[in-house]
Amino acid sequence: MPGIIGKKIGMTRIFSDEGHAVPVTVVEAGPCPVVQVKTEERDGYQAIQLGFGRKKEKRTPRPEAGHAARVGLEAAPAILREFKLPGAELPDEGSEVTVELFAQGDKVKVTGTSKGRGFQGVVKRHGFSGRPASHGHPMSRNPGSLGPGTNPSRVIKGKKLPGQMGDARVTVRNLEIMKVDPERNLLFVKGGLPGSRHSYVFISK
Known part of the structure; x- marks a missing residue:
């Protein structure tokens, strides 16, 4: 079987056999x-x-x-x-x-819809460093120059600009299944998953 549909419940931590705290996302799957x-x-x-x-x-x-x-x-x-x-x-x-499709230690990929962030500027959306924030600089978070003025006298396609951030389909690969609970239909996946709590995710091998 290729995969299963689930719902994000939230995040917690479990302890490995060596005593290390491992952050996991709890998914109600199937x-x-x-x-x-x-x-x-x-x-x-x-x-x-x-x-x-x-x-x-x-x-x-x-x-x-x-x-x-x-x-x-x-x-x-x-x-x-x-x-x-x-x-x-x-x-x-x-x-x-059911979740018995998976076993502890399996590597999976998870697809979900990321949280919507609305219209954001280049500093938050693309990680621009910004411009000087002191000495009276009037625009410390704007993108600066967008390209040469004489030739080609336009903004090149694909330029990183402000715009809608998030609310997009995101796939994260090579995540590890830390624990499987067949009685409660729960999967414990190492790390964070895209989307908010109670959003749907698709888990496949």
Whole structure:
């Protein structure tokens, strides 16, 4: 199986066998029902569609409710995510993917949506050092010169400028699974993960 859908709970720390404090992010992952299986013959590629969470009935469109009921789910999942499985054995529709897919010490990649920071300047957005902050300098955090004036007499494309920061899809690779708790459907992943608390993340090997 390629991965699982989860929700960030928060951060804490656990102690290694050597007594070192290790910062971890706690993720509630699964159980994720297999809502749909896509095959090479019918769809042109192999993949599975996993669901996570539970959507309120009054907020569920009828097509989504029917899509979930087709595999025996009582309620439509709050989120759906497709994982490609080229050349692998496909599971049955209606089966579940749990945290037992992972083991302590596994290396995973985690994808999420980073926190939105709004419109920010170049110092915060790109790490510019800024200009002199003393001796009466009027603009200590502006970007300064944006390029030559005579030729080409314009700002070159790709120049780092102020703008919207965050609220973007971010993937962090080579994170280590420090602990797996199948009874509570929890994964303890070393380090921080993109996104705010209670945001969805996608974990795959």
